[in-house]
Amino acid sequence: MTAPLVNTSSTGSDWAQYLRERLADASERNRELETGDHILNPDLGPYARWEGPPRDAAVLIGLVDSRDGPNVILTQRTGHLNSHAGQIALPGGKIDPQDEGPVAAALREAEEEIGLQPKRVELLGSLAPYLTGSGYRVVPVVGAVTEATAFRPNPEEVDDIFEVPLAFLMDPANHQKLSRNWEGRRRYFYAMPFGERYIWGVTAGIIHSFYETVYR
Helix, strand or coil, rough: CCCCCCCCCHHHHHHHHHHHHHHHHHHHHHHCCCEHHHCEEEEECCCCCCCCCCEEEEEHHHCCCCCCEEEEEEEEEEECCCCCCEEEECEEEEEECCCHHHHHHHHHHHHHHHCCCCCHEEEEEEECCCEEECCCCCCCCEEECCCCCCCCCCCCCEEEEEHHHHHHHHHHHHHHEEEEEECCCCEEEEEEEEECCCEEHHHHHHHHHHHHHCCC
């Protein structure tokens, strides 16, 4: 088994530097790497429920330092949204025409959704795009929150903001591979239950991709 990514005695600069180096090492192969829902479901294709060109999006894997190591910022979406209502998500959304790429979009969305100011995020790198069955090409951007901040949920999109230890999410023992029937076929997905929080689907898939990237 791979050694733990996060040592509970490490300082914020230690784990941030480690992730920066690992993500930099992976950046070249990320150009060729393909991740997404279809990796577990190759018969469905990368955009199983979408016709037309993929829609570009970005999410922020935001890391907050704590006494026991970094935590990942996650949200619970409001129940009235048209898609993925009530689910656990990373801050993020579609890349708008005015955004200067995935990083700008991820930071803008994080500020809109949870009140995290872009100036408080130190960019560490990004992962290979994650392709979703609903037609999105999502770039996960990894960043460290450099100053303590009180997050503020946007009531139109976010019911709750919470943190999960990165050490928990980077432990492969917590990566469950589950399945359900979809249109008469068995569809597989990752899930990472954490207490009363049920992390699954695209969010869990992106976290699994993060694990594979920093450990490869």
